[in-house]
Amino acid sequence: MKYMVFVFSILFNIALYVVLGTTQILPLPLGSFLNMQEGIWQNAEPVDADFNGNLKLKGISGPVDVYLDERMVPHVFAAQENDAYFVQGYLHAKHRLWQMEFQTHAAAGRISEIVGEKAITFDRNQRRIGMVYAAENALAAMEKDPQTKAAMDAYTNGVNAYIKTLHTSDLPVEYKLLGYKPENWTNFKSALFIKQMTNTLAGYDKDFEYTNALKLLGEENFRILYGQLPDSLYPVIPAGTVYNQPLAQLVPPITADSLYFNRKDSIAFTEDFKPDPANGSNNWAVAGTRTKSGKPILANDPHLGLTLPSIWYEIQLHTPNYNAYGVSFPGLPGVVIGFNDSIAFGFTNAGRDVKDYYEIRFKDEKREQYFFNGEWVKADRRIEKIKIKNAVTLSDTVPYTVFGPTTYDHSFKHALSGNKAYALKWVAHDSSNILKMWLQLNRAHNVQDYVEAISHFNAPGQNMIFASKSGDIALQQQATFPLRWKDQGLFVMPGYDSSYLWNGYIPFEENPHSFNPVEGFLSSANQRAADSTYPYFIPGTYEVYRPITINRKLASMYNVTVDDMKALQNDNYNVFAEFARPILLNYVDRTVLDADEKRFVSLVESWNLQNNPNETAVVCFTNWWDSLQAVVFRDELNPGQQPIVMPEKFVLLEALRRDTAFRFIDDIHTPEKENLNALVTKALKNASLQLKSLESEDRMKWAKFKNTTVYHLLKNNAMPFARSGLMNGGGSGIINATQHDHGPSWRMVVELTTPTVAYGVYPGGQSGNPGSKYYDYFISTWTDGEYFKLFIMDETDIKSGKFKWKLSINPA
Amino acid sequence: MKFIISTLLSGMLYFSLGLFLPWWSAFVAGLLIGLFMQQSLAGSFFAVLAGVFITTICYTYFTSISNDHILAKRIAMMILKEESPLGLIAISAAISSLSAASAALSGRSLILLFKK
Numbered sequence: 001m002k003y004m005v006f007v008f009s010i011l012f013n014i015a016l017y018v019v020l021g022t023t024q025i026l027p028l029p030l031g032s033f034l035n036m037q038e039g040i041w042q043n044a045e046p047v048d049a050d051f052n053g054n055l056k057l058k059g060i061s062g063p064v065d066v067y068l069d070e071r072m073v074p075h076v077f078a079a080q081e082n083d084a085y086f087v088q089g090y091l092h093a094k095h096r097l098w099q100m101e102f103q104t105h106a107a108a109g110r111i112s113e114i115v116g117e118k119a120i121t122f123d124r125n126q127r128r129i130g131m132v133y134a135a136e137n138a139l140a141a142m143e144k145d146p147q148t149k150a151a152m153d154a155y156t157n158g159v160n161a162y163i164k165t166l167h168t169s170d171l172p173v174e175y176k177l178l179g180y181k182p183e184n185w186t187n188f189k190s191a192l193f194i195k196q197m198t199n200t201l202a203g204y205d206k207d208f209e210y211t212n213a214l215k216l217l218g219e220e221n222f223r224i225l226y227g228q229l230p231d232s233l234y235p236v237i238p239a240g241t242v243y244n245q246p247l248a249q250l251v252p253p254i255t256a257d258s259l260y261f262n263r264k265d266s267i268a269f270t271e272d273f274k275p276d277p278a279n280g281s282n283n284w285a286v287a288g289t290r291t292k293s294g295k296p297i298l299a300n301d302p303h304l305g306l307t308l309p310s311i312w313y314e315i316q317l318h319t320p321n322y323n324a325y326g327v328s329f330p331g332l333p334g335v336v337i338g339f340n341d342s343i344a345f346g347f348t349n350a351g352r353d354v355k356d357y358y359e360i361r362f363k364d365e366k367r368e369q370y371f372f373n374g375e376w377v378k379a380d381r382r383i384e385k386i387k388i389k390n391a392v393t394l395s396d397t398v399p400y401t402v403f404g405p406t407t408y409d410h411s412f413k414h415a416l417s418g419n420k421a422y423a424l425k426w427v428a429h430d431s432s433n434i435l436k437m438w439l440q441l442n443r444a445h446n447v448q449d450y451v452e453a454i455s456h457f458n459a460p461g462q463n464m465i466f467a468s469k470s471g472d473i474a475l476q477q478q479a480t481f482p483l484r485w486k487d488q489g490l491f492v493m494p495g496y497d498s499s500y501l502w503n504g505y506i507p508f509e510e511n512p513h514s515f516n517p518v519e520g521f522l523s524s525a526n527q528r529a530a531d532s533t534y535p536y537f538i539p540g541t542y543e544v545y546r547p548i549t550i551n552r553k554l555a556s557m558y559n560v561t562v563d564d565m566k567a568l569q570n571d572n573y574n575v576f577a578e579f580a581r582p583i584l585l586n587y588v589d590r591t592v593l594d595a596d597e598k599r600f601v602s603l604v605e606s607w608n609l610q611n612n613p614n615e616t617a618v619v620c621f622t623n624w625w626d627s628l629q630a631v632v633f634r635d636e637l638n639p640g641q642q643p644i645v646m647p648e649k650f651v652l653l654e655a656l657r658r659d660t661a662f663r664f665i666d667d668i669h670t671p672e673k674e675n676l677n678a679l680v681t682k683a684l685k686n687a688s689l690q691l692k693s694l695e696s697e698d699r700m701k702w703a704k705f706k707n708t709t710v711y712h713l714l715k716n717n718a719m720p721f722a723r724s725g726l727m728n729g730g731g732s733g734i735i736n737a738t739q740h741d742h743g744p745s746w747r748m749v750v751e752l753t754t755p756t757v758a759y760g761v762y763p764g765g766q767s768g769n770p771g772s773k774y775y776d777y778f779i780s781t782w783t784d785g786e787y788f789k790l791f792i793m794d795e796t797d798i799k800s801g802k803f804k805w806k807l808s809i810n811p812a
Numbered sequence: 813m814k815f816i817i818s819t820l821l822s823g824m825l826y827f828s829l830g831l832f833l834p835w836w837s838a839f840v841a842g843l844l845i846g847l848f849m850q851q852s853l854a855g856s857f858f859a860v861l862a863g864v865f866i867t868t869i870c871y872t873y874f875t876s877i878s879n880d881h882i883l884a885k886r887i888a889m890m891i892l893k894e895e896s897p898l899g900l901i902a903i904s905a906a907i908s909s910l911s912a913a914s915a916a917l918s919g920r921s922l923i924l925l926f927k928k
Contacts, residue, residue, distance in 0.1 A: 001923065002924050002925050003925065005853060005917070005921045005924075006918065006921040006922060006924075006925055009914055009917040009918040009921055010918050012914045012917075013839060013911075013914050013915055013918055016911055016914055017836065017839070018908065019838065020835075020907060020911065021835070028891070030891075030903075030907055031836065031838075031911065032834060032835040032906060034900070034903060034904040034907055034909065035830070035834075035835035035904075036830065036868050036871045036872050036875070036904060036906075036908070037827075037830035037831065037871075038830070038834055038835050039835065039876050039904075040883060040887055041871070041872050041883075041904070043883055044875050044876055044878075044879035044883040044884065045880070045883075046878040046879060046883070047878065047879060048878070048879050061873045168834070173883070173887075201891075299903070333818070368837050500865060600854060719889075720885075720886040720887070720889035720890045721886055768881060770882075771882055771883030771886075772882070773880070773882060775882075
């Protein structure tokens with residue numbers, strides 16, 4: 001009996017250890033995860049925690065004081081600039097370490113190391129679009145510049161100074177959840193972060209889908225459905241601006257008709273993990289002639305995926321050389337969107353296509369040589385080692401051609417035959433020191449400094465807005481944009497000779513720009529940069545409707561105040577519906593509608609065109625129009641296996657406004673000839689089914705329908721760390737561009753008076769710890785369209801103790 | 813009396829070892845009590861169970877209270893599918909106390925093997 005008890009207890013201990021200490025049986029190692037001294041309980045930060053402190057750290061040259069305000073925003077006062085970056089790195093790591101590492105692991109295609117085999121395709125894709133290669137090129141350029149290298153080194157040392165202090169119990173919750181530990185930060189990780197943002201903002205293209213659409217529809221119909229110039233275009237640079245003619249007129253290669261515009265086959269796959277095409281932003285600057293204070297006001301709200309921890313971290317960096325305030329990227333030194341004592345700056349995405357695919361013919365399945373300029377050329381080979389949790393490391397050989405990496409070949413896309421592949425040419429692969437732009441903008445005093453700073457930026461293309469206390473406003477679309485002949489890069493290009501290569505880049509001076517326009521304001525909202533008179537071919541994915549509302553409103557505003565700008569950023573007016581609603585209401589056949597359908601029509605009819613949170617008509621309208629788009633196009637654009645993309649929303653609207661007998665109205669699968677009345681009515685009947693279902697689920701209010709959610713970076717795997725069901729309005733094409741999980745990731749309004757007056761808010765909080773009250777501290781304020789007045793701290797505030805906590809950091 | 817002393821000792825030992833050992837310090841604490849506190853098998857098991865359970869409950873409860881249960885609610889939702897901080901506290905305590913008590917059982921039964 002005694003033996004039995006002993007043996008049983010030993011076996012029970014072993015079983016407990018296996019069940020609780022490993023992930024063999026349970027998905028989480030509950031023993032350590034819920035341990036009171038090692039596990040998540042150590043991440044439960046007291047709500048009245050004291051953040052005062054004194055630290056001695058190796059790596060700084062002098063004392064640095066960090067003053068934290070009641071929102072946990074640090075105001076860093078350093079005598080040396082690089083000490084400020086060191087402390088910024090330390091603070092980023094202290095509040096956002098897991099996020100910083102996870103995002104750069106994602107950039108580098110290293111997620112399989114954390115989550116195992118399910119991320120292999122993602123990781124291979126990241127490697128194969130050349131993310132690591134691009135980061136290596138960027139790092140080489142950044143480290144070549146002594147000022148940038150010193151800033152990066154200081155930042156990296158600061159991050160690592162924090163990592164060094166970490167014990168297992170201090171690790172962020174996500175490390176405990178996923179069962180791994182942080183590695184040291186490097187300058188290379190900062191370069192990877194830059195490339196991750198580049199991919200987010202300049203990684204969207206439709207080459208494969210357009211190639212298929214061209215083959216399916218023919219050139220004439222393709223141009224109707226996928227035209228680049230909307231009638232209602234309101235370009236970034238005001239229409240009528242006179243542009244210099246280019247030095248040379250570019251023409252397509254002589255083989256273009258046969259090899260490019262009339263290719264024989266379609267492509268049976270498309271790219272994976274495409275960035276959200278809604279990644280965009282609003283920015284504008286109003287000159288003193290239109291403001292109440294007589295000084296410029298600058299506003300910016302970048303639209304990105306809404307995530308927790310937030311992409312942004314608010315900070316003030318105060319050194320003898322500059323005093324910058326704004327939001328920073330955890331992973332990079334400096335302020336990314338913000339202002340200093342002289343100027344303010346902000347960004348919106350250019351949306352330009354800077355990513356082209358070339359069809360490659362390899363000699364054989366080994367992919368060692370490819371056909372180029374009449375001979376077999378040896379491809380460089382890059383072997384990507386992908387470590388996988390609980391599995392053997394995968395080696396993926398990626399051949400590099402004169403164009404770039406062969407992203408897709410038979411080893412990655414099985415639909416491809418043995419020797420066919422698609423190589424990627426992408427501006428992001430080029431080496432450049434874009435960090436220098438931010439380091440210089442942070443200390444810029446005037447428009448000359450701004451122009452010099454932005455000249456260092458090559459990608460992702462951005463509309464860079466500027467305003468200064470001296471009264472100037474400016475806007476330039478900046479990046480290195482490829483010089484293309486007309487239609488070059490819309491479709492997959494033949495990669496068999498050099499005639500299809502880009503013809504260099506558009507000169508910096510030729511990028512669309514404007515300085516102190518007579519209108520007294522400048523704005524951008526991801527629309528096409530210039531009208532048709534701009535002498536370069538600039539394909540892209542552009543917004544049409546937000547710019548209309550912004551420009552309309554700004555043009556009518558005088559004596560503008562900061563409150564007016566805040567209201568404008570939260571404007572919910574649906575200008576698309578203003579144009580589209582008459583078509584729906586004028587063409588619906590009311591004689592064949594049932595009571596519910598009539599009720600939905602009536603709601604749309606009496607709607608004030610505001611996408612407000614409690615509005616129901618917008619749900620009716622949106623479903624009705626989407627349904628119309630589907631019934632119009634699904635017969636022509638339903639090719640089966642070949643990926644294709646729906647036309648942009650403006651295409652159908654503008655076509656119907658021009659001609660109600662639009663050629664795609666007829667359903668090609670039916671013998672009768674449909675007209676617009678029939679389709680609008682059919683669309684309503686289809687939408688009505690969905691609307692009745694929404695009513696039964698109590699989801700007819702706009703906010704409930706779109707269910708705005710700020711997801712944790714682990715998405716559905718960590719829903720308790722997310723915030724969902726946020727009651728806010730807005731939507732696609734609305735200035736308040738809040739969609740389901742996407743929208744204004746930072747709203748900022750800066751009035752360049754003396755002293756500067758600034759407001760800002762982002763949907764998150766300074767802490768990345770889900771166990772901190774500062775994790776989602778700003779979300780309610782953001783949801784309500786409210787702002788925080790930004791506390792621009794100076795020496796007087798220090799003397800009068802206008803701060804909540806003080807962290808003193810001294811050299812060890 | 814022995815039971816109470818064992819209970820108190822196991823709680824203190826578990827807390828102290830946890831300051832520098834990983835989560836499996838619960839096994840060590842239980843084993844030591846089982847080896848060195850002379851009492852019955854059941855006495856050893858339940859004394860350690862109670863000591864470690866109460867220690868964990870107290871520690872996690874006060875930690876969670878000072879955090880307004882912000883994290884416990886989120887983690888409970890993840891594990892228990894409901895916002896139950898007390899449920900999470902109970903599970904944490906059950907895991908540590910069961911680990912310690914089963915180790916105490918091993919320790920005591922080992923001693924009893926050699927006892928005539």
